[in-house]
Structure formats: structure tokens, C-alpha cells
Amino acid sequence: MYANFVSSIDGVVALGSSPSAGSIISGRNQADRFLMALLRACADAVLLGAGTMRATPGHLWTPEHVFPGLAEQFAELRRELGRRPEPRLIVFTSGGELDVTHPAIVHGATVVSTSAAAPKLRDRLPDTCDVLEAGESGRVNVVVAVEQLRTRGFDVLLTEGGPHLVGQLIKTSLLDEVFLTVSPIIAGRDVEDRLGMVAGAEFLPSRGSWSSLLSARRQGDYLFLRYRLATGR
Secondary structure, three states, X not given: OEEEEEEEOOOOOOOOOOXXXXXXXXXXXXXXXXXXXXXXXXXXXXEEEHHHHHOOOOOOOOXXXXXXXXXXXXXXXXXXXXXXXXXXXXXXXXXXXXXXXXXXXXXXXXXXXXXXXXXXXXXHOOOOOXXXXXXXXXOOOHHHHHHHHHHXXXXXXXXXXXXXXXXXXXXXXXXXXXXXXXXXXXXXXOOOOOOOOOOOOOOOOOOXXXXXXXXXXXXXXXXXXXXXXXXXX
């Protein structure tokens, strides 16, 4: 299980009400978009929260969507890795509030929700989608959800957020690695709630633990960091 984020140098990954925050923060840097595509190409499935989907209208979570120039090469890589033609999109929603007309939903997705919200979701979703139940009500139980995804053969999982989902994955020791692009831009914080990489979970001072830097690369003014989380398996 690995996560991918792009962050400003002051630690902002989400811009409140602004959609497509990643593109704004990265400046649509081509190296960052290549990395995003490559990480998707290596995964069995891509996980995200419903909020991330709402903030990214028109997006498809496939390698070729963000880097179409290497679509054939990514497809070949998936064949060599024994992956399905496309990574399965997995969308987490506790309350079932989902735009069923979003292109990614129409294209096909597995929606993870609670037993309380699942029935109304099944009535609304297109035939390209299915529903997993993880937890009775309230917040989705990410441990149960990931266990079910594993039984379906999704062995390599990528999460593209958002911060609340990643916070739960770290809190439950499910996240193994983080790929973090540091963009040479300052976002700032004032009126809007601008989140960092983790939200909805606190670790310091009681539980904070150090992670291991596996690699650091540079392309121009951008840094591409890869960490092994101490909470990972």
C-alpha cells in the first residue's frame, strides 16, 4: 500500500474550495505527472475518498489520463506485471454522497461504504460499479475494507488521498510507503482550511515515529521523495 502526494514547500496538499489542487500545486509539472502515471501503472487499484473525487471533476484515475504520451508503454508494463488492463478505482464514502455521473464512476469503480449507506448507493450506481460494505454506520472501517480488497486479488494498492483517508490508513498501520513530490511553491494558510498530507488523525507527541527515506530525486526545482513508513508492515 503506497500513497502519492504533491505538496507545497509549506506543507499544503489541498486548497480548500479550489478543485484539482494537485495540478495547481504542481504547476502540472511533467515529471510529477509521469510519476503519478507510473505509480498508477504499477497498482492493482487506486484508492481515494469521495471528497477527492468531487474536487477533481472529469478525471479518470488511469495512467494514460495524466501522461497520454506513454499510454502504450504503461499498458505493456501492466502486462509484464500481470496486472489487469486498468487499475480498479476504489472510492470511499461513509455517507454515500457520490456524484454517480462523474466520468470515473461511469467508467467503473468499486464503492466502499457502510451497511447503512450501501442500499441507496446500489440503487443509484451504474452497472459498471459494485459496492463493498465495511462497517455498520459512521466512518468506513478501512481495515475491513482493505481485507476485502485483498481477497479480491488487489495486492498492490495506491492511494491518492485525500488526507483523511491517508490519516486512517496510517493510524491503522496499513500504509507502507509514501511518494511525496515537493513543489517549489508557497501556498500559505489564512481563511480556508488547507490540509497537509494527514488529517483526522494525530500522532505526536504520544505516537510519532520516524520513517525511512528510501530515495530522493531532483528534477529542476522539484524534489521527489520516497519514504518507508515505520507504521507499515
